[in-house]
Amino acid sequence: MTASDFTGLLAAHRSIRQFHSRAVDHVLIDQVLEDSLHGSSSSGNLNMVSVIKTFDTERKAHLCKLHFDQPMVLQAPLVLTFCADSFRSRQWLAQRGARLNFGNLVSWHVASFDAIILAQTTALALESLGMGICYMGTTLHSMTEIAEYLECPDHCLPVTSMVVGWPAEAPAQRDRLPGAAWIHSERYRRPSADDIDRLFSAREVNGWNRYRSMGEDMVREMDEKGITSLAQYYTSDMKYPPQEFERDSQKLRALLEAKGFLP
Ligand SMILES: Cc1cc2nc3c(=O)[nH]c(=O)nc-3n(C[C@H](O)[C@H](O)[C@H](O)COP(=O)(O)O)c2cc1C
Structure with missing residues (x-):
């Protein structure tokens, strides 16, 4: 190859x-x-x-x-x-x-x-x-x-x-964040607010359009929940609810203990 x-x-x-x-x-x-x-x-x-x-x-x-x-x-x-x-x-x-x-x-x-x-x-x-x-x-x-x-x-x-x-x-190829967002030279460079706007702009449009194209029910639920951006969608109850991540993190801690990885 x-x-x-x-x-x-x-x-x-x-x-x-x-x-x-x-x-x-x-x-x-x-x-x-x-x-x-x-x-x-x-x-x-x-x-x-x-x-x-x-x-x-x-x-x-x-x-x-x-x-x-x-x-x-x-x-x-x-x-x-x-x-x-x-x-x-x-x-x-x-x-x-x-x-x-x-x-x-x-x-x-x-x-x-x-x-x-x-x-x-x-x-x-x-x-x-x-x-x-x-x-x-x-x-x-x-x-x-x-x-x-x-x-x-x-x-x-x-x-x-x-x-x-x-x-x-x-399926069509899905986009990713551009290299400028996550490739750093020599040391970590914190993004400014303007950087975030610029670096996420394509993802925000593509991701939003993709989820909005998933059918009427999806669009209705997003609208009912007042979700107006991709960022809001990601941590909404429709995608990755923070309370579920917290609950499953507790579960993971208990499991690591039970299985002998966290004595
Ligand atoms: C660790 C991990 C977990 C994932 N879990 C799911 C999943 O549960 N269901 C699903 O449909 N896709 C899942 N995916 C696929 C991602 O949604 C997918 O990689 C992403 O949207 C980019 O699309 P692509 O792989 O076609 O480029 C997962 C991907 C990774 C790396």
Whole structure:
């Protein structure tokens, strides 16, 4: 693969939420996952990750509920759940009479980063084969329930999931904040109010238009709630309500404690 092939792969990225019924090959998926771990950096090369594949229709239906009923979970032939996992490493340490470690907040971060890095490498590898993926942030909000359903042991928690399949849609490319907003030279440069106006202007228009084009019900609800900008929409009860983030943050703290990452 040349550099321009890789640039082309990045440019072709779209989150895919509609899939053909065509199955994805089990052997191919295992190969992609193994290649992706080889192709990902891993902290200390400890490989503190686990990936749980869900192909089974009934089990996907259960996962779908935990993912806030997102229909793509039912439609996609495969759900991959990426876990931060120091359970296996700790078992290995114990069996070798080594000092136990990796049951603390730092290890949670280390294992989570490994899991996220692996997830993104896997995403690119699958996209390079023509498959489509979409991450599910709902993993964070249902972490307790997903961990329980997938029978994750102590020191192992799902950090992200993605649906995988053959794309049955070709959505337009979505914009991002311009480089000037987030690429800094030598030190952090705080944006002024004018910078914020300028840097968010395209996102504000594109994002607003996208949500407003999602149907009459959506527009009516936004209007009823007095939402007049993309920023207001993002923290409204329609998108990312602060009170739910606060509640789920408490849940996450309790879960990290229960699973041995926050002694
Ligand atoms: C961590 C993470 C969680 C996400 N969660 C969801 C989700 O729950 N549902 C969904 O439809 N898309 C989800 N997405 C996809 C984003 O909405 C998508 O990446 C973004 O809108 C940009 O679109 P693009 O990926 O097509 O460029 C998630 C993406 C990331 C990185």
